[in-house]
Amino acid sequence: MFKFLLSRVAVLIPTFIGVSIVAFAFIRLLPGDPVQMLAGERVVSPERHAEIMHALGYDQPIIMQYLDYIWRLLHGDFGTSIVTKRGVIGEFFKLFPATLELSFCAIIFAVALGVPAGVFAAVKRGSWFDQTVMGAALVGYSMPIFWWGLLLIILFSGTWHLTPVSGRIDLLYFFPKGTGFMIYDAAVSGQKGALRSALSHLILPAIVLGTIPLAVIARQTRSAMLEVLGEDYVRTAKAKGLSRFRVVGIHALRNALIPVVTTIGLQVGVMMAGAILTETIFSWPGIGKWMVDSVFKRDYPVVQGGLLLIAMVIMFVNLVVDLLYGVINPRVRVR
Amino acid sequence: MSLLTIRNLSVTFATASGPFRAVDGVDMTIAPGEVVGIVGESGSGKSVAMLGLMGLLPDSATVTADVISFEGRDMLKMSNRERRKIIGKDIAMIFQEPIASLNPCFTAGYQIGEALKTHLGLDKKAARRRTIELLSQVGIPEPERRMTAYPHQLSGGMSQRVMIAMAIACEPKLLIADEPTTALDVTIQAQILDLLLDLQRERGMAMILITHDMGVIAETAERVVVQYAGQQVERQSVANLFETPRHPYTSALLAAMPERARGGRLPTIPGVVPGQGDRPTACLFNPRCPKADERCRTVVPPRQPAELGEALCHYPVGADPRPPEAIPPGFGPLSRQPLEGGARASTIAPEVPGDAR
Structure with missing residues (x-):
């Protein structure tokens, strides 16, 4: 077990270096620099510009800048935002709960609907239900997130006035000592209507973010189930006189879940990308929106640090999935 | 009961x-x-x-x-x-x-x-x-x-x-x-x-x-x-079946048992069990049966009485009503010649796993 973990961590190191190079290089490929962006329409004299760039260390050769950055990273220093002057790591942990809450709800939404839909579609293969589900999954998978988000806002917020347009909770509510997880904070605050407000803010972004994972999970579950339902051990389960629920829901699904769990893990990475769009559409104050804002402002340390931290989260999730894989599949269990 | x-x-x-x-x-x-x-x-x-x-x-x-x-x-x-x-x-x-x-x-x-x-x-x-x-x-x-x-x-x-x-x-x-x-x-x-x-x-x-x-x-x-091919061609007690098989197919299966084989080459039943596309008319075994004649190809065989092994056959083994010269040659107990013309042979070979479905 320990060996397995160690080997996984060893793989992380090159990945980490790769991500750091990409994050470092790509933001510098964009035209403009932080000083120009900060100045905006005000005119900065070339001398003043050079002076600030020097102070920030951005006049150094790029390779030196990179090595310097890595040196600081190794000492746990993720840098400081040029714009807000706040530490990147502190900012990340302040905003991350919002993204985590959103992603978690989105994945729950996707799994809770996708797995049963896939199972029923497989059991009723070729039926109208199967065809409807698979058709809808294809549409869901192909839909651009920003368009889908705007569509739902127009419908639910604009036309029907059922949900708020943006943010995490009404301005009426404020939790000074909050954990950052709005649903939890609202629930324990005891303030009337707080939880309801938090939930109504969360539901649309969660649906939008969960749509692609939902489509992928439904399709994957269906195909895994179809494969498993033809297996000899499913026939054995039927021959034992077990109920249809036990045959499909226990004997077949348990085996079909093995590839599905892998898919779910991979979808977490997709969701981090999706969160950038979703959070921007719904003004959700999470790390997706934070990243977009800092790219626009050429806030180099934030982009670099943020991407690294997101990469770490994704790698962590995949590690958890790998461990989970051993739990649900006895054949690969590590002893 | x-x-x-x-x-x-x-x-x-x-x-x-x-x-x-x-x-x-x-x-x-x-x-x-x-x-x-x-x-x-x-x-x-x-x-x-x-x-x-x-x-x-x-x-x-x-x-x-x-x-x-x-x-x-x-x-x-x-x-x-x-x-x-x-x-x-x-x-x-x-x-x-x-x-x-x-x-x-x-x-x-x-x-x-x-x-x-x-x-x-x-x-x-x-x-x-x-x-x-x-x-x-x-x-x-x-x-x-x-x-x-x-x-x-x-x-x-x-x-x-x-x-x-x-x-x-x-x-x-x-x-x-x-x-x-x-x-x-x-x-x-x-x-x-x-x-x-x-x-x-x-x-x-x-x-x-x-x-x-x-x-x-x-x-x-x-x-x-x-x-055979989805039909029960013979039903007998084991003792009787091994002693006096009544259906030519049973007879051929028994002849193909290594324990019963005499001589060098194990007898086989030429051809394979018919599938969906090549289902014969009348008796399903007629294309592989050495004794088959025109009747086998045109008239569905009857179920014989119990003393004839309830065989699904016009001419049960040992009770063939045809005069000896009318029985097509090459039977008795079964042809032992090597197969000619590369005909596909199917001994009662072990089943391929999974094909039972």
């Missing part, structure tokens, strides 16, 4: 190229404690008939019958829920591929205990005790330890023992063994067969043994049904 009565059981598969009748008018009567063998080549519909009885065929199969009654209860009129109280409890089945037949995600103990909990309502503790008992009954050493083993940690023979333990868990009155030894090593085959027969005798349980191996039939069964 008979334990199981089947009349005119047919199974039809809906395929892309039209319906295919894999089992055609099968009858069967099993008395309590009796061992009946079903024998035939791959593709004769032996397994399909029994899977149809158990309700284990895919949705593309349609099972029809005039009568299926178990202990006097009409299984055709039962709801699925009522059927499930018999299936797995009073009628149990074991299969050809023991390793694939066990669920890889659950331990052997769990899979046996599940049957006990479902049908006998045992609690966890009692189920565990009974599982250990069952595992030792089927000859698994260290049952406490094996209980927690997953199927991938068991050998083929062990897996089949676990399958047998699972099948006998609820003291079934009828065990259907579908080629239980085909996928196993030769040394293990005899052990598993002995185990099945011991259990059958101890418990007075009836058994239907599906096999392609005439040798297995000779050692185990009391009565035997010979099936």
Whole structure:
């Protein structure tokens, strides 16, 4: 077990270096620099510009800048935002709960609907239900997130006035000592209507973010189930006189879940990308929106640090999935 | 009273190229404690008939019958829920591929205990005790330890023992063994067969043994049904069948037994069992039968009386009404010449795993 973990961590190191190079290089490929962006329409004299760039260390050769950055990273220093002057790591942990809450709800939404839909579609293969589900999954998978988000806002917020347009909770509510997880904070605050407000803010972004994972999970579950339902051990389960629920829901699904769990893990990475769009559409104050804002402002340390931290989260999730894989599949269990 | 009565059981598969009748008018009567063998080549519909009885065929199969009654209860009129109280409890089945037949995600103990909990309502503790008992009954050493083993940690023979333990868990009155030894090593085959027969005798349980191996039939069964292309072509007691086979197909199967072969070359039956596309007219065996004449190709053969092995044949062996000079040559007991013209030979070769579906 320990060996397995160690080997996984060893793989992380090159990945980490790769991500750091990409994050470092790509933001510098964009035209403009932080000083120009900060100045905006005000005119900065070339001398003043050079002076600030020097102070920030951005006049150094790029390779030196990179090595310097890595040196600081190794000492746990993720840098400081040029714009807000706040530490990147502190900012990340302040905003991350919002993204985590959103992603978690989105994945729950996707799994809770996708797995049963896939199972029923497989059991009723070729039926109208199967065809409807698979058709809808294809549409869901192909839909651009920003368009889908705007569509739902127009419908639910604009036309029907059922949900708020943006943010995490009404301005009426404020939790000074909050954990950052709005649903939890609202629930324990005891303030009337707080939880309801938090939930109504969360539901649309969660649906939008969960749509692609939902489509992928439904399709994957269906195909895994179809494969498993033809297996000899499913026939054995039927021959034992077990109920249809036990045959499909226990004997077949348990085996079909093995590839599905892998898919779910991979979808977490997709969701981090999706969160950038979703959070921007719904003004959700999470790390997706934070990243977009800092790219626009050429806030180099934030982009670099943020991407690294997101990469770490994704790698962590995949590690958890790998461990989970051993739990649900006895054949690969590590002893 | 008979334990199981089947009349005119047919199974039809809906395929892309039209319906295919894999089992055609099968009858069967099993008395309590009796061992009946079903024998035939791959593709004769032996397994399909029994899977149809158990309700284990895919949705593309349609099972029809005039009568299926178990202990006097009409299984055709039962709801699925009522059927499930018999299936797995009073009628149990074991299969050809023991390793694939066990669920890889659950331990052997769990899979046996599940049957006990479902049908006998045992609690966890009692189920565990009974599982250990069952595992030792089927000859698994260290049952406490094996209980927690997953199927991938068991050998083929062990897996089949676990399958047998699972099948006998609820003291079934009828065990259907579908080629239980085909996928196993030769040394293990005899052990598993002995185990099945011991259990059958101890418990007075009836058994239907599906096999392609005439040798297995000779050692185990009391009565035997010979099936060909979905039809029962002969039904006899084992002693009579081996002595005086009545259907030319049975005769050919017996001649192809290595134990019975004289001379150097093992006789074979030329050709293969007809499938959906090449189904002959009238007698289904006529293209491969050395004795066949025009009548066999045009008139559906009748069912002969019991003293002629209930053979489905115009000219049962030993009772051919034709004058000797009218019988086509090349029969008696069976042609021993090497096959000519590269005709496909099918000895009663071991079945390819998985083709029974």
